[in-house]
Structure formats: structure tokens, C-alpha cells
Amino acid sequence: MYEALESGIFLFGLVGLLQGNSTTFLDIVNKMRPGLTPLYNGGVMLAADSLGSYGSLARFRDVKRLFRVTDKAALACSGDIADYQRDDECGGYTRELNAGALHCWLTRVLYNRRSRFDPLWLECVVAGYKDNEPFLGYVDKIGTAFEAKEVATGFGLHLAVPMIREAREKKPNLTRDDAQKLLKECLKVLYYRDCRAHFKYQLADITPEGVTIHDDINMKKETNWEVANYIK
Amino acid sequence: MSLEVMSSPDYMRDPRKHHFYPYADNGGTSVAIAGDDFVMIASDTRLSRGFNIFSRDQGKVFGLTPTTMMASSGCWADVLTLNKVLQARLTMYSHEHHDQMSTTAVAQLLSTMLYWRRFFPYYVSNILAGIDEEGKGVVYHYDPVGHMEKLTFSATGASVSQIQPLLDNQIGGLNMLDVQPPKMTKELARQLIHDAFVSAAERDINTGDGILIHTITKDGKTEETVKLRRD
Numbered sequence: 001m002y003e004a005l006e007s008g009i010f011l012f013g014l015v016g017l018l019q020g021n022s023t024t025f026l027d028i029v030n031k032m033r034p035g036l037t038p039l040y041n042g043g044v045m046l047a048a049d050s051l052g053s054y055g056s057l058a059r060f061r062d063v064k065r066l067f068r069v070t071d072k073a074a075l076a077c078s079g080d081i082a083d084y085q086r087d088d089e090c091g092g093y094t095r096e097l098n099a100g101a102l103h104c105w106l107t108r109v110l111y112n113r114r115s116r117f118d119p120l121w122l123e124c125v126v127a128g129y130k131d132n133e134p135f136l137g138y139v140d141k142i143g144t145a146f147e148a149k150e151v152a153t154g155f156g157l158h159l160a161v162p163m164i165r166e167a168r169e170k171k172p173n174l175t176r177d178d179a180q181k182l183l184k185e186c187l188k189v190l191y192y193r194d195c196r197a198h199f200k201y202q203l204a205d206i207t208p209e210g211v212t213i214h215d216d217i218n219m220k221k222e223t224n225w226e227v228a229n230y231i232k
Numbered sequence: 233m234s235l236e237v238m239s240s241p242d243y244m245r246d247p248r249k250h251h252f253y254p255y256a257d258n259g260g261t262s263v264a265i266a267g268d269d270f271v272m273i274a275s276d277t278r279l280s281r282g283f284n285i286f287s288r289d290q291g292k293v294f295g296l297t298p299t300t301m302m303a304s305s306g307c308w309a310d311v312l313t314l315n316k317v318l319q320a321r322l323t324m325y326s327h328e329h330h331d332q333m334s335t336t337a338v339a340q341l342l343s344t345m346l347y348w349r350r351f352f353p354y355y356v357s358n359i360l361a362g363i364d365e366e367g368k369g370v371v372y373h374y375d376p377v378g379h380m381e382k383l384t385f386s387a388t389g390a391s392v393s394q395i396q397p398l399l400d401n402q403i404g405g406l407n408m409l410d411v412q413p414p415k416m417t418k419e420l421a422r423q424l425i426h427d428a429f430v431s432a433a434e435r436d437i438n439t440g441d442g443i444l445i446h447t448i449t450k451d452g453k454t455e456e457t458v459k460l461r462r463d
Binding site for chain 1: 250252254255256258279281284285286287289290307308309312313352
């Protein structure tokens with residue numbers, strides 16, 4: 001059985017948003033929080049906050065949940081921290097894989113584990129390139145997998161995905177700048193609304209040239225909690 | 233949590249547990265209608281879980297052989313796996329026999345594969361549609377553990393309770409006095425599928441976004457997309 005240690009992490013991406021729960025070994029379960037990814041014209045962006053929670057305790061505030069797997073694939077995980085750390089190791093054997101292949105492989109691994117009733121407690125977003133086309137895919141702990149133009153995990157599914165879809169309805173072809181601004185806005189809403197979210201996040205920018213991951217981005221200065229004084 | 237539990241020290245309380253359930257309901261609806269020399273099989277394009285829409289563009293009809301297609305909905309993880317294993321079996325067959333499997337053989341294979349998992353089932357509702365050895369359209373309907381029925385029309389998935397009675401009435405001529413069932417044409421089948429999905433999308437949140445309609449004849453397959461409401 002799983003015990004709850006929650007960590008909040010946001011992933012933003014062009015193709016999707018990811019949220020997870022993380023669990024640690026034995027008595028501890030870490031929950032990872034939302035990640036977001038949108039696809040923009042010609043690329044994919046992915047964002048994730050860096051909080052590892054232990055229940056309602058903000059236990060670890062610098063958890064890295066975004067990984068570069070190959071030049072063509074990035075992986076974002078939320079859920080049990082121990083499970084995705086193991087997952088990331090598996091990425092080491094997949095250097096030649098593109099994002100589509102990694103997504104397919106992860107789906108089989110997660111489905112196999114759920115069928116043995118020993119699941120990897122994860123929600124994953126795979127972003128990158130497949131046949132030189134931008135790719136964004138989602139897989140969860142029972143093996144539910146799909147590709148979409150925007151994906152998210154955890155609270156991001158409720159809050160960020162509708163924001164990205166709305167933005168795309170107004171402007172179907174997002175530029176890289178649009179995507180980055182949009183992800184930041186989504187992360188901010190999640191930070192305001194999801195109490196397991198954090199102001200520090202990582203951003204992965206995936207272009208045909210490769211995967212760039214920006215660590216330790218801080219949005220605290222851009223938030224305003226003045227309104228809290230008016231609530232009695 | 234009871235007061236007694238709340239007041240005890242944390243190390244005496246049960247740890248917080250996450251319960252694991254290996255299935256999910258991802259919605260989705262499929263309809264198939266057979267005619268004398270064709271069969272139409274359609275699904276909606278929404279993939280959902282609870283109140284979340286995962287994708288508005290996920291067709292649920294899979295091509296198996298040049299004359300056979302299968303529509304699956306239910307637990308999406310199982311849909312993907314069942315389809316992958318079935319495709320592998322069909323590939324092995326074609327390599328061994330240098331021929332495509334017939335629609336009737338695929339229909340029996342699917343039933344056998346579903347029953348093989350009788351005690352940890354694929355949580356999937358299937359319809360299989362194809363052209364048989366005589367060139368006629370056929371539809372097979374399955375339950376998740378492999379019960380199989382040969383029909384001329386069928387609906388399955390999230391909105392089955394909205395659509396099946398409509399088809400029973402309009403194609404089967406059921407529940408009416410002195411009515412002859414109509415002769416099925418492509419135009420009538422397409423219109424019925426369209427109306428059925430539009431009505432289902434009005435009432436069921438797990439059906440919507442679009443319809444993907446596939447038509448199979450002895451000459452090959454064609455496909456058409458139709459929009460549905462997206463709320």
C-alpha cells in the first residue's frame with residue numbers, strides 16, 4: 001500500500017501539462033504536482049514545478065522532475081518520487097530513441113507493472129520529436145496513453161489544459177514566445193490555486209537542435225498575494 | 233476521520249494510503265451498420281476520464297485487415313494493449329499463411345483473446361465490422377470477456393443505452409406494429425450514424441467532439457469526419 005508524501009511540481013510544455021504524486025520508499029510517499037506542456041509552431045515546451053511534498057508538508061523544494069533523455073526526447077514525471085527516479089535511470093538505456101518510441105516503451109512498462117498489481121505510481125509527459133515532427137504524449141500509472149497538442153498532469157489537467165486550449169482557439173499557431181508566456185501564466189495560476197504547487201520551476205525547450213532545460217526559474221516576484229489581506 | 237483517531241499520536245494512526253485500481257473509464261462510443269455489400273463503422277473522437285477531456289481527436293476504430301475493422305472503447309490502456317496484441321497475431325498469421333485472415337476468423341480470434349483474460353479481463357467493449365467471404369457486410373458485437381454475437385447493426389460504449397434503442401427501432405423495425413425494416417443503403421446508414429451520435433452527444437458527457445465514419449466495401453475503405461459539440 002502507498003502512503004502519501006506529496007510534492008508539487010509543475011511541468012509546462014507545448015504538448016502538455018504533467019502533474020504527479022511522488023512516493024518514497026516504505027512509509028513515505030511523495031506526490032509530484034502538475035506539469036504542463038504545449039506544442040508550439042515547430043517545437044515543444046515543457047514545465048514542471050520543483051516541490052516534493054510529504055502529505056501537506058512541503059518537504060523538498062528543489063526536486064528535478066524534467067529530464068533530457070535523448071537529443072530528441074524529454075521526459076517529465078509526477079507522482080511517486082522514488083518511482084520516477086527509477087524511471088529516469090531506464091532512460092539511460094534509450095539514448096537512440098525518439099520521443100514517440102520512448103512514449104510507446106513507457107506505456108508498455110507502466111501497463112505491465114499495473115497488470116502485475118505493482119504499479120509505478122507515475123503520470124508522465126514525453127515531449128520531443130518523432131519523424132521530425134513535434135511530439136507530445138501522456139502516460140499514467142495504468143498505461144492510459146495518448147498524444148495531444150497540450151497535456152498536463154494533476155491539477156494542470158483541470159486548470160492549465162483549458163487555458164492552453166483557449167489560447168490556441170484565439171491563435172492557432174503559437175510562437176515560441178507565446179508558448180513560454182502561456183506556460184508561465186499557467187504555472188502562476190497553478191501556484192495561486194494549487195496548495196501543493198511551488199514558485200520554483202523548470203522549463204524544457206525542445207527544438208530540432210536539441211533539448212534545453214532551464215533550472216531554478218523563480219516566479220515569486222511576479223505573484224501578488226495582497227488580496228489575502230482582504231479575506232477575513 | 234473519527235475524533236478518537238484524530239486525538240491519537242500520528243505514529244499510532246494508519247499511514248495515508250493510496251488505493252490502486254487497475255482500470256479507468258475513458259468513455260467513447262462506437263456504432264456499426266452492415267448492408268448487403270458494405271459495412272459502416274464509426275466512433276466518436278473524445279478521449280476522457282471523469283470531467284477531464286484528454287483528447288478531442290482520438291479515433292477508436294482500428295484497421296485490422298483490408299476488409300476488417302474493430303472499434304474499441306472502455307479502459308483506454310486495455311484498448312491499446314488488446315489492439316497491439318491482436319495486430320501482432322494478424323501479422324504472424326499473414327507471415328505464416330501468405331494471406332490475410334478472413335473476417336470470420338478475425339472475429340473468432342478476438343473472442344478467444346478476450347476470454348483468455350477471463351479472470352483479469354480487458355475492460356473493453358468491442359465491435360468488429362467487415363466483409364465476409366460472400367462479400368456481404370457483417371457486424372460482430374462482444375462483451376469484455378469474449379461473448380460474441382453476429383448482427384447486422386450494433387452500438388457499444390458509453391452511449392450504448394442512448395443509441396441502441398434508436399437503431400433497434402429505425403433499422404430493426406422493433407417496437408412498432410406492421411412496419412417492415414428498411415433496406416439498408418450507405419446513405420441511410422450514414423444518416424442514422426450521424427443522428428445517433430448527435431443525440432448521444434447532447435445527453436452524454438463521455439461522447440462528443442467529432443465522429444470518424446469508416447466505410448468498408450470489397451473495393452477498399454473510405455473515411456469521413458463529422459463535427460460534434462465540444463462542450
